[in-house]
Amino acid sequence: MKDPSSADLRAPLTGERTRERFLQTRRLSQDLVQGLNEADAAVQSMPDASPAKWHLAHTTWFFETFLLRDHVPDYRLYDNRWPFLFNSYYEAEGARLARPERGLLTRPTLAEVLAYRDHIDAAMLEALPALLERHGDLVELGIQHEQQHQELLLTDIKHLFSRNPLGPAYAAAPDASEQRAVPLRWIEGASGLVEIGAGLGADGDFAFDNELPRHPAWLAPHALANRPVTNAEWIEFIADQGYGTAALWLSDGWDWVRQESVAAPLYWRGGGRQWERFTLAGWREVDLEAPVTHVSFYEADAFATWAGARLPTEHEWEAAARNRDPRDGVQLDRAGCAEPRAEAEIDGFASLHGNVWEWTGSAYRPWPGYRPAAGAVGEYNGKFMSGQFVLRGGSCATPRGHLRASYRNFFHPHQRWQFTGLRLARSL
């Protein structure tokens, strides 16, 4: 079989559709900060998180740098001092503000950053026809990049508000749902040789370099749970001393649990059967039917061991997700309180896409034949391929339209401020 080259995957989109998606994406980012005051948008609650204002500016810097500066003749930077502020981690782009210091930028103000966005949007719209002829892949990358930051913006605000003893709400609570968690069922997956990676069929035209190349992989016989683990099940794990039983945990996980005194998912408080969780709508009772979220890889792995199961590999997950619509499920459609909730099955699986990112048992490493993209954007994915684990499927905070079956998200095994959950797997 033939590995499609990345060039094939990044075929020019039609100009009109791209322009529309560009505008929609840029608009959603600004909608997301609608309810924030200047301080909400500026404060950084931990080194892993970034201020909302910084997300707005960084995504704009991305377009300015890799499209306007690099590919529009005579383009002049909006402000020569700003690339230092809004470059995230691109070594090829030179010195930059240290990540933990993003929260010191009370200036430029939110209004100034919004004016920057307007300026760049106008320049992009003017340049778009020419850019799409030769750099459509970079335009698309800029849009996808901004969508990723939309999810981060929400999880970062959630973290910030959770640290405020007043527990402020970012948005109104979603309507209550009648849906209950579907009963747990095991679904046998394809075994033997399967194709993994982006590039064929219904997955769409774009893929990050880390989803490539498409390649064969051999799967042993296995089954996946039909739905993610629920809050009710997690409370059983707690009640059964899951957090206090060394034998369930990876060694690093056990160290982490004890050092950080972890005894419940992030954002939970309470005990016994009475648990509250912090949401973007403030403190609310834990929804027993909903998928558990804000758990680390270590917790997910320990839970799976406790349940006599294991985490799926990313290959098993992808094989199950292929030929399904990645736009299904609880995903982000507009600014508001993103939060997982119970869903019905669609063709067997519930919540395969959306709701919660599912920790897999696969370390985040390159696929056979992987090659980072050329230039500074080659730093996008490849250099992070150590020390992290792959998550699959997207979450309630992922902008709908952003996902693919081959989409690989990755975080460190102790991190849990993203909407992270798990789906069980078993070897057969």
Place this chain on the structure above:
Amino acid sequence: MKDPSSADLRAPLTGERTRERFLQTRRLSQDLVQGLNEADAAVQSMPDASPAKWHLAHTTWFFETFLLRDHVPDYRLYDNRWPFLFNSYYEAEGARLARPERGLLTRPTLAEVLAYRDHIDAAMLEALPALLERHGDLVELGIQHEQQHQELLLTDIKHLFSRNPLGPAYAAAPDASEQRAVPLRWIEGASGLVEIGAGLGADGDFAFDNELPRHPAWLAPHALANRPVTNAEWIEFIADQGYGTAALWLSDGWDWVRQESVAAPLYWRGGGRQWERFTLAGWREVDLEAPVTHVSFYEADAFATWAGARLPTEHEWEAAARNRDPRDGVQLDRAGCAEPRAEAEIDGFASLHGNVWEWTGSAYRPWPGYRPAAGAVGEYNGKFMSGQFVLRGGSCATPRGHLRASYRNFFHPHQRWQFTGLRLARSL
């Protein structure tokens, strides 16, 4: 001789004058945040510093707690959840937000905090006549306390803005001065038995508990410099490898210099004879004639050793300052860019009060017979009497009217974000 009791010192002030000073003080705090946006007022740039908004709220909490709540019948708290947010370090007042988390309070907003201030001001003004009858000392303490936080608010904003690569200005630069540093001269101090501590003469009616009791101390023959060390002199110290010569430094200081790679005062950049410093008016050329500031005790001590001199003891300093007007010199009169500048001598000494806090060689410990005030306010000073050094004289950021000859400020020997400088002394 008789040690005046603290009751004597805290004699009721006339109601009208206190009311006026209360209003003035409260107004100045709000003036100080005039040019700040919501984010400027909320961000905490290091654990030692607090957000401007927090200063506004904490000083208000102080009046609400120790006057209104404790001494006004039927007073109801403005918001039951806020004491947790705005108590600084009073163990007797119960659990509270950890100091390094003050910057997470993007809510309540600045407007909400200002409304809180209005509410408390109204309640205080109504209760003031009754309060002054029995608790005039606490009213005065509240005013003095807020004055201290005015200085901190300025130094904390300065620190925040200094960390922003854009170097924003808090206020316009002061007019240039024609005054040059007066030539260095040594002034012999009183030796033998002297009286130290608050309580007699022109120092005014109020004193903190750490300035008491008044007591005799024996001074050996010594002389003080007529003025603080200047920036020009500090540049000589740098040029002479002062920061690289172990023999000049205390052992802890030498460790600090190397660990933190210290090679100039805080807020300096440049080298050779070309130095800039960050001020509340942004980056500006170092004023060679002005007193050096933003140096640590370690640096001050090393400089003194290099100069063949030493730091004065706090007793020597106080003996020199007695019978002088503590309202003289560069001090804070209104919101703006506080910054030291060269001053002429007044009766021998230049800048004894105001301009820069002067590090003394005295560890901050209780004076013989010291007793902390009763109740929670007893935590105000006493519990900090280890690990710190005494500074004397006030600075350009100290509200005029706040100082006394016996006034004892104290910081850790490595700290330098306050307006700290030094005056040399010699044993004779």
Place this chain on the structure above:
Amino acid sequence: MKDPSSADLRAPLTGERTRERFLQTRRLSQDLVQGLNEADAAVQSMPDASPAKWHLAHTTWFFETFLLRDHVPDYRLYDNRWPFLFNSYYEAEGARLARPERGLLTRPTLAEVLAYRDHIDAAMLEALPALLERHGDLVELGIQHEQQHQELLLTDIKHLFSRNPLGPAYAAAPDASEQRAVPLRWIEGASGLVEIGAGLGADGDFAFDNELPRHPAWLAPHALANRPVTNAEWIEFIADQGYGTAALWLSDGWDWVRQESVAAPLYWRGGGRQWERFTLAGWREVDLEAPVTHVSFYEADAFATWAGARLPTEHEWEAAARNRDPRDGVQLDRAGCAEPRAEAEIDGFASLHGNVWEWTGSAYRPWPGYRPAAGAVGEYNGKFMSGQFVLRGGSCATPRGHLRASYRNFFHPHQRWQFTGLRLARSL
């Protein structure tokens, strides 16, 4: 195909051969401490390392606990207090001395630990016939376990002596070798479906649980270098600013290089073309022909990127090593100065086994169908399956007879006090 169960793999050995191997192994451990004084054997030079005396005692505790205590009727512990001292990380065995405190055990003395060894050896020899009937797999595990600690003992002593400014020698230097590094050549590997894991053919009867089960894996077309990277090549990497070029490094690796100021392999000193390395025979000139060693995964990965290549996966490595004699190459035959050196090719590859552990690009994770062994020894491997990378092939300090093609060693990506090196690979 059939996955052989672990029972098949652990078939009873003939009693005589096992007894002999037990005695040989126990004797070698004691030979290794021959040249050490009481302090050499007691000091712990970093938390990752253990004192030689502790290795002697811990391997003995392993036999005492999992064989004598668990399976010999009426066995009484040698000293009830010692399991607390010499349990390494077995949670199921209860509380134990924290790892960084192993160096505090100046008592029991080396003589007392040797007496403990004699006691356990005598008890084991007496019990061996009965033990081999039902617990031959545990006896074998105890032997293999002790062999692993022999390698650690040598690398830990090397680390300790390297930290002594006097640079003491543990043993005499090996004779100089005439052998030069063979020219670099690429050898195409098997692609398509291959069998991975222990259990068939010439690999012998024993395998750790992490080498199981045997399973199919799909390999993409690739080639491996015929020999490990040499010191001469590493010096080119240094000369070409390899340590200063961000683009070559994984993000975590780049952080590590700068934080630790890494600029050469561990134990190197010098610069330009003049490099010395610390060996078990003290400081010696770097042997340009020998495989580079004491490099981290991060360094190995950066070197491979610099060389336009990559690290092999552990599957690629194992496919190449299958059907070769794992007893070939530079391995540990007796106490002395273990150190890599240039070797000739055997059937194409040089130094596939022995000389240096070869970092692979594979994260250390369980193989499909992996099940940890039952009981406390189930903690042997499985709980470490996060955050580490797989190394293959053994080193000059691995006791000959200990290795297999399927043997999986694992360390954290920053660690480099083991004899770690690399072999390049390429996708075809």
Place this chain on the structure above:
Amino acid sequence: MKDPSSADLRAPLTGERTRERFLQTRRLSQDLVQGLNEADAAVQSMPDASPAKWHLAHTTWFFETFLLRDHVPDYRLYDNRWPFLFNSYYEAEGARLARPERGLLTRPTLAEVLAYRDHIDAAMLEALPALLERHGDLVELGIQHEQQHQELLLTDIKHLFSRNPLGPAYAAAPDASEQRAVPLRWIEGASGLVEIGAGLGADGDFAFDNELPRHPAWLAPHALANRPVTNAEWIEFIADQGYGTAALWLSDGWDWVRQESVAAPLYWRGGGRQWERFTLAGWREVDLEAPVTHVSFYEADAFATWAGARLPTEHEWEAAARNRDPRDGVQLDRAGCAEPRAEAEIDGFASLHGNVWEWTGSAYRPWPGYRPAAGAVGEYNGKFMSGQFVLRGGSCATPRGHLRASYRNFFHPHQRWQFTGLRLARSL
């Protein structure tokens, strides 16, 4: 009055007496390591402590460097590489082994260090007549220096053995004593002007530079307890929740207590009325009548506050100790188990000298007119004059003959592995 110069204080001793004291001191150091094995003598149990072998070598290096090398013509160093190993903190003597790495020196061996001692002793004895003519003060300093290290050697060994779960004994337990603690009584001290510092009367000929110059100080009316605080009293403090009551503690102390989970003196285990303490003779029941020891300044200060008293100033202490025999009390006479015990009063005070070092409330700062000694030995005391508190009176581990009324010891306020205790004081 006249400040005696340091020259006066360091008048030449008679040659014979010095020679004898030199030999005695050198011999005692070696006696102290009699019961230690090579590892006991080499391991460093924490950065504050040094290995016994290092103490033996460092004190020898002191004589070699400041007497033989500096003042004996044509002297050649015993080993050129050793000054790097055995210089403690003398910046003027150049680069040296980092303090926390002293425990890595398994070589040179104890026997080699003892041979070094023999060599230096012989050279010193030969040079002594000439040295005493011009450098008697340095010879004396070397002896005093070694006596200080004898005390440290004992406390460092105690710490090492305490960290061993086997709790080994360094020496046999002392005979039980019938003596009970004398009842607490307050003794009024001299007030008004007193003379402080070395140089007059019975204190002997030698003083460290930090005891100089002699100077007047003004004391307020006060009283001192006739004896140190006892273990029985400390248990009352514990029972009354002393360690859990914030109001008793300095702010830094309270942070320390909570961070380190301190709930009893160092080396205590047990609870209620059943406490054991670790001694140089192993774990033993707490002696209720003996002075409490191994408490930090923070604990001592909190205890004093709890008792309605305070710590004495160093001036108050010295005024009480003047004209008393500093050779009285429990001090070190020979190698063995040093441990405080109840003593009878002598002229009013019990245990003013010996038994436990008494924390004073005085920060360790220079006395008026202080000048460090010239040359490298000027680093002996002066550079440590920040961040520490003064202790007075010596302990059960101080070699008898080493103390003076003006003797100033100093440690950081959290340190407690020395034999530190306290005596209460009160203002009158």
